[in-house]
Amino acid sequence: MNPRRKKRLIMTSSILVGAAFATGLVLYALSQNIDLFYTPTEIVQGKGDNEVKPEVGQRLRVGGLVVPGSVRREGSGLTVAFNLIDVGPAEITVEYEGILPDLFREGQGIVAQGILVAPNRLQASEVLARHDEEYMPPGLAEALKGIEHVPPSQQNYNQNNDNQSNDKNNGAEEEGSGGGYDR
Amino acid sequence: MWRWLHPYAKPEATFALTQKLIPWFAVPGLVLVIVSLVWGLAFAPPDYQQGESYRIIFVHVPSAMWAMGFYVGMAIAGVIALVWQIRTAELAILAIAPVGAMLTFISLFTGAIWGQPMWGTWWVWDARLTAQLILLFLYLGVMALYVAFEDERAGAKAASILAIVGVINIPIIHYSVYWWNTLHQKSTVTRAITRLEAPSIAPEMLWPLLVSILAMLLVCAALVLMRLNNEILRREIHRPWALQHLGIHFATADNKKEKGDADAV
Numbered sequence: 001m002n003p004r005r006k007k008r009l010i011m012t013s014s015i016l017v018g019a020a021f022a023t024g025l026v027l028y029a030l031s032q033n034i035d036l037f038y039t040p041t042e043i044v045q046g047k048g049d050n051e052v053k054p055e056v057g058q059r060l061r062v063g064g065l066v067v068p069g070s071v072r073r074e075g076s077g078l079t080v081a082f083n084l085i086d087v088g089p090a091e092i093t094v095e096y097e098g099i100l101p102d103l104f105r106e107g108q109g110i111v112a113q114g115i116l117v118a119p120n121r122l123q124a125s126e127v128l129a130r131h132d133e134e135y136m137p138p139g140l141a142e143a144l145k146g147i148e149h150v151p152p153s154q155q156n157y158n159q160n161n162d163n164q165s166n167d168k169n170n171g172a173e174e175e176g177s178g179g180g181y182d183r
Numbered sequence: 184m185w186r187w188l189h190p191y192a193k194p195e196a197t198f199a200l201t202q203k204l205i206p207w208f209a210v211p212g213l214v215l216v217i218v219s220l221v222w223g224l225a226f227a228p229p230d231y232q233q234g235e236s237y238r239i240i241f242v243h244v245p246s247a248m249w250a251m252g253f254y255v256g257m258a259i260a261g262v263i264a265l266v267w268q269i270r271t272a273e274l275a276i277l278a279i280a281p282v283g284a285m286l287t288f289i290s291l292f293t294g295a296i297w298g299q300p301m302w303g304t305w306w307v308w309d310a311r312l313t314a315q316l317i318l319l320f321l322y323l324g325v326m327a328l329y330v331a332f333e334d335e336r337a338g339a340k341a342a343s344i345l346a347i348v349g350v351i352n353i354p355i356i357h358y359s360v361y362w363w364n365t366l367h368q369k370s371t372v373t374r375a376i377t378r379l380e381a382p383s384i385a386p387e388m389l390w391p392l393l394v395s396i397l398a399m400l401l402v403c404a405a406l407v408l409m410r411l412n413n414e415i416l417r418r419e420i421h422r423p424w425a426l427q428h429l430g431i432h433f434a435t436a437d438n439k440k441e442k443g444d445a446d447a448v
Contacts, residue, residue, distance in 0.1 A: 005266055005267060008265060008266045008268075009240070009262075009266045012262055012265050012266055012347060015347065016347055016348065016350065016351075019348045019351055020351050023351050023355075027355070031362075031363070032364075033374070034310050034363045035363045036307065036308075036309040036310070036363070036364055036365050036366055037364060037365045039364070060248070063364060071311070101301070101302060101303035102300060102301070103233070103301055103302070105232070111366055124370065126303075126304070127303065128302045128303045128304055128307065128366060129301065129302055129303055130302070130366055130368065131232060131302075131368055132303060132368050132369070133232065133368045133369045133370060133371040133374060133383045133384075134371075134383040134384065135229035135230050135233075135237055135240070135371065135383070135385060135388050135390075136230065136231055136385040136388070137229065137231060137383040137385055137387070138228075138229065138230075138231040140231070140385055141231030141232070142231070146266060147231060147232070148231075149231055149232040
């Protein structure tokens with residue numbers, strides 16, 4: 001390779017390496033802040049090496065799996081409450097008034113945005129559903145994971161959190177956990 | 184080492200090659216687009232939780248994937264343009280950028296209309312979506328920088344540098360869903376390819392998806408080659424080979440340009 005080309009190649013590579021290094025440092029410094037949401041464990045036990053806990057009154061997002069059997073409707077309105085969990089045992093209770101996304105299901109991954117009203121209680125203004133990278137026909141999902149997806153609008157959640165009548169679904173979902181929430 | 188590549192530094196040789204290649208990309212590409220869309224939209228089974236809505240995957244995944252793939256291609260052309268200062272490589276940047284920008288836009292747009300019914304939102308500032316938006320801005324930046332200079336080759340140099348630096352964004356897009364927690368799910372296709380024994384998608388959905396990925400590549404490669412051809416022809420319009428290609432054998436010095444432009448349109 002002739003020396004001028006070699007020089008240009010070295011310069012181009014060093015620009016790329018330098019920019020990559022700078023970007024790497026920025027992303028490393030921001031790594032805590034790029035996460036879209038806190039997990040329930042991070043809220044209860046604190047996040048990062050310093051174990052910083054979010055304060056009551058802070059606006060934040062929390063993401064985790066809906067604890068099977070924890071969904072309760074208040075009255076006949078749109079108010080709903082449920083618990084989120086990640087690796088456990090920490091659970092965060094989310095209260096929300098509004099229409100749940102179609103993918104909402106016990107065991108499903110959920111991201112709720114709102115205000116932390118108590119150390120483990122979130123008053124949500126928005127509830128988003130996560131889904132995992134798994135795609136399969138309904139029959140296979142039932143056979144493989146025992147999940148039969150029913151949109152929340154057609155689901156009858158018990159109002160007093162006694163989940164006898166839902167047990168058939170819940171037991172299976174606990175193992176299936178279709179939310180794709182793993183860390 | 185690169186001896187077989189050297190002839191293509193000459194625009195004329197590249198033009199002849201791409202002219203030959205275009206139908207080999209365009210025809211199978213169009214056939215496979217139709218096959219994959221009919222297969223995916225009409226014959227693949229619905230998803231257990233997303234129902235019919237998941238079918239947008241057959242557009243979303245190929246466009247997102249090749250938005251990144253073509254960016255890498257553009258950056259490689261940028262390196263060749265900067266180091267070896269080959270004119271055809273500069274034109275390749277110009278040919279790839281709008282196609283890649285279009286792919287990025289399609290991926291963002293289909294992602295939004297997929298996200299609304301499934302996640303419950305059109306847009307969220309999570310790492311994956313934001314990084315993909317930055318990719319769109321990088322493409323637009325390359326296109327703008329290319330034409331921002333009086334001297335076209337200076338513009339090509341600036342655009343090459345931006346294209347090369349921007350390639351850092353590509354691994355960030357890909358690994359964003361693994362490095363940080365995001366609303367966007369992890370990659371289905373990567374897992375299907377890297378963990379053949381445990382793919383996370385049923386085979387009757389995976390196959391049309393793979394075909395649609397191949398179809399998108401072929402169609403977009405054909406588009407890039409056509410653009411590259413046009414750019415070469417536009418810049419070489421005074422050369423005898425270009426005039427010959429356009430079927431102007433008798434052009435005199437005076438009416439050459441006029442005629443060439445009219446035919447190029």
